[in-house]
Amino acid sequence: xxxxxxxxxxxxxxxxxxxxxxxxxxxxxxxxxxxxxxxxxxxxxxxxxxxxxxxxxxxxxxxxxxxxxxxxxxxxxxxxxxxxxxxxxxxxxxxxxxxxxxxxxxxxxxxxxxxxxxxxxxxxxxxxxxxxxxxxxxxxxxxxxxxxxxxxxxxxxxxxxxxxxxxxxxxxxxxxxxxxxxxxxxxxxxxxxxxxxxxxxxxxxxxxxxxxxxxxxxxxxxxxxxxxxxxxxxxxxxxxxxxxxxxxx
Ligand code: SF4
Ligand code: SF4
Numbered sequence: 138x139x140x141x142x143x144x145x146x147x148x149x150x151x152x153x154x155x156x157x158x159x160x161x162x163x164x165x166x167x168x169x170x171x172x173x174x175x176x177x178x179x180x181x182x183x184x185x186x187x188x189x190x191x192x193x194x195x196x197x198x199x200x201x202x203x204x205x206x207x208x209x210x211x212x213x214x215x216x217x218x219x220x221x222x223x224x225x226x227x228x229x230x231x232x233x234x235x236x237x238x239x240x241x242x243x244x245x246x247x248x249x250x251x252x253x254x255x256x257x258x259x260x261x262x263x264x265x266x267x268x269x270x271x272x273x274x275x276x277x278x279x280x281x282x283x284x285x286x287x288x289x290x291x292x293x294x295x296x297x298x299x300x301x302x303x304x305x306x307x308x309x310x311x312x313x314x315x316x317x318x319x320x321x322x323x324x325x326x327x328x329x330x331x332x333x334x335x336x337x338x339x340x341x342x343x344x345x346x347x348x349x350x351x352x353x354x355x356x357x358x359x360x361x362x363x364x365x366x367x368x369x370x371x372x373x374x375x376x377x378x379x380x381x382x383x384x385x386x
Pocket of ligand 2: 314317355
């Protein structure tokens with residue numbers, strides 16, 4: 138996916154949840170992205186807000202949203218129903234963008250012109266660029282109204298950061314009993330003759346196959362595993378990796 142496609146998927150949601158960390162405590166607020174270019178995705182806040190301090194201290198943000206609706210209805214059995222749509226998230230590094238730089242970008246980009254206007258009106262406002270990040274789209278159709286499987290996951294990166302999204306795999310301990318294949322309601326397990334494998338694009342990491350497997354042949358790969366394989370075991374996740382060894386995985 139290119140940056141324009143990523144931006145458009147966020148933009149059609151509009152209001153997004155932005156998460157930061159302050160003194161080890163998660164903090165969230167609703168905001169929006171207002172522009173993009175080859176360097177990343179752009180948003181604004183005020184220098185007087187806690188959000189600004191959290192961004193400048195940690196230099197990290199995580200953003201997510203859901204389309205087309207965030208409301209939940211229930212079916213006859215009381216189970217939640219979501220109309221087909223998608224969620225999208227992105228997590229990574231931010232830098233503050235000087236106003237002069239924003240003005241320069243605005244010379245031939247309408248999106249940035251609106252940002253300049255807003256800052257001229259509210260002088261405490263500042264711009265940040267999410268310039269190095271990973272993300273993922275969960276395109277869901279849980280009732281399979283429009284296609285034959287529930288989920289299609291698409292990962293993307295900005296500025297070359299690798300996506301450390303967790304995934305699942307079937308190991309060599311597999312005895313080909315087929316229990317996971319029957320259990321997976323996401324149709325994410327592919328059978329070929331007597332062998333089984335998991336399609337990560339369809340897998341929800343729901344754990345049903347893990348619970349069904351009689352020989353513990355299903356392994357969860359997550360950021361902790363990636364780091365212990367490649368790093369000194371610092372217990373940080375990939376995106377915070379100070380060694381950058383995660384980028385070569
Ligand atoms: S974790 Fe869930 S979705 Fe993924 S393969 Fe196993 S049962 Fe299917
Ligand atoms: S349930 Fe376990 S042993 Fe059976 S096919 Fe699936 S992975 Fe293999």
